[in-house]
Amino acid sequence: MNAAPNLAAIGALIGHPARAVMLEALNDGRAWTANELAMAAAVTAQTASTHLKRLVEGGMLVVEPQGRHRYFRIASSEVAEALEALEVLATRRGARPGLGAVRRDPITQARTCYDHLAGRLGVALTESLVAQRHLGEDDNGYTLTPAGARIMTGLGIDLTAVHQRRRMFARKCLDWSERRHHLGGALGAALTERLFELAWLKHFPRSRAVKVTRQGASGLKELGLALDPSS
Amino acid sequence: MNAAPNLAAIGALIGHPARAVMLEALNDGRAWTANELAMAAAVTAQTASTHLKRLVEGGMLVVEPQGRHRYFRIASSEVAEALEALEVLATRRGARPGLGAVRRDPITQARTCYDHLAGRLGVALTESLVAQRHLGEDDNGYTLTPAGARIMTGLGIDLTAVHQRRRMFARKCLDWSERRHHLGGALGAALTERLFELAWLKHFPRSRAVKVTRQGASGLKELGLALDPSS
DNA sequence: TCCATGCTTCGATCTGGATCGAAGTATCTC
């Protein structure tokens, strides 16, 4: 049994500029309409339609009709993880944020990587949680300390439900813009979701980029969590 | 900063049939010559040459000249992990081994997935190590028990060196042919390498497929490790 | 040194897939 034909097919799905833009946009974890994706990719509605059809048939996206609108989103966390792995490679070969430069670009500052927080903010929060000993590190990723469990529960996160999800609990996720780790896995997703629910985070319009709200900044400060990575 | 152009470029590298065959072949962890890869992909040497050049420039492969021969191999474990993540997706959408059928295909039986053992054998050994309590499981992957450490050390594996590698120690790696986990990470790689060194495993010629030698079967049996997954 | 082999480069040919104008279908709003 040879996997190469299907590997090539998946690669080809990702390997076209318009489709890559769409996948990137959808990696904010939200659902987008066909029209929004056409505009994001700077193609006509009919071109977007054929691309989206291929992405759905290829298992990368799922579509939900709501009246005249068709909402597309990434099909699974497996798809997101594969895109993430490719992004790490893509950044290694592409232009990378200068080492010394402080980038002000909203995407590198803070963004959602499907369902968890990435960018400078993602790295900062993660490292802060480690420094405060809310997160430990073991051979395979992060662990949650008793103090960390109290913080999460205090924020309203149901840790039992998080443990029961069929994915890694607390993954060390290599951040493509920072080349350091941010918290992924079920815990990273739960924390990020909760911070959005609390309105401590919100999205820039039509973007993966994320900003910390005023109440978020003060809430995170109270927890002793930093908004900038240590140097 | 938008990552889509580079994402599309990486996808396109993988997304061509001849190149996908080459990447698949190289995922056995060995180095192949340009001619061997041309034959694997059923293209002429000149076509292979242009493809290989693109894969090297794209950071997927590295090349080492040895006299007239040029040996290509996968550039890093990050590349291998990205390919693996895509393979999981690719199998989900492609023809999948029938549930009830017992596949005799050497690739699904046992193969190397870059640097660790996969397929039925990889899953069997992993589950056996878990059943014998040589491996534990935690939130993020596998852990090595004291009994497991004795086994590994007894086999000649330097666990200190394994711990120092900059990658996950003992990863739960979803096997694309079995839809169950096999042992990946630095430990999976070290164990597999050692089993080849001991001549307990050997490759089918020019293939990712792996066979257990007679001494391997008896050595593994002595350790109480199964060659077939439990049902 | 000559011949064989491995590999790369060059240039011409071909094709698969992206693209968009036009048209059609479905849903929404007044």
Added chain:
DNA sequence: GAGATACTTCGATCCAGATCGAAGCATGGA
């Protein structure tokens, strides 16, 4: 019901990239 909007399908056009024959360069062996 009419008009607007969202989206899909159809068909013609175009082009980027794959392909291989030919030629050239590098290495190995007799």
